[in-house]
Amino acid sequence: MLNLIQHLYRRSRTLKQVQGRGDDKGDSNRMKKLNELQKEQSAVIASVNGDTRFVSRITSIGITPGCKITIVKNENHRPLLVYTRDTMIALNRNECENITVEVVA
Numbered sequence: 001m002l003n004l005i006q007h008l009y010r011r012s013r014t015l016k017q018v019q020g021r022g023d024d025k026g027d028s029n030r031m032k033k034l035n036e037l038q039k040e041q042s043a044v045i046a047s048v049n050g051d052t053r054f055v056s057r058i059t060s061i062g063i064t065p066g067c068k069i070t071i072v073k074n075e076n077h078r079p080l081l082v083y084t085r086d087t088m089i090a091l092n093r094n095e096c097e098n099i100t101v102e103v104v105a
Contacts, residue, residue, distance in 0.1 A: 030103045035080055035096035037071045043101035044068055050098040058099070061089060069101065 037043060045065050048058050062085045063069070072088065073081035079090040 032101055032103060033097055034069075034082075034091070034099040034101050035074070035093055037074065037101065037103070039071055039074055042068060042070045042104045044104055045099065046102045047100045048098065049100070050095075054095065054098065058095070062087060063089070063099065068104070 069084040082089050
C-alpha cells in the first residue's frame with residue numbers, strides 16, 4: 001500500500017512539474033488550490049502534496065491526481081463540500097491548501 005501511495009505522490013509531483021513548464025500564459029490562471037474554487041466549479045486534481053499520512057488518507061477516499069471534482073459548497077470558515085466519483089466528501093479547509101487542481105471550463 002505504501003508503495004502505491006509513494007508512486008501516486010511521485011506521479012503527482014511529476015505532473016505538477018510538467019504542467020508548470022507550459023509556455024501558454026493562460027495556464028497559470030487554471031491552476032488553483034482546491035479551496036480557491038467557487039460553488040459548482042469543476043476541476044481535475046493535479047497534485048496532492050503533504051506528509052505521507054495526509055496523502056494516504058486523501059488517496060484512500062478517492063481523491064487522486066487525474067480525478068474530476070466538483071465543488072458543492074464553499075463557504076468561509078466551513079468545511080469544503082465536494083463531489084467526486086459518485087461520492088460527496090467534506091474536507092477540512094486547511095487540508096485543501098495541499099491539493100492543487102486544474103480548472104475545467
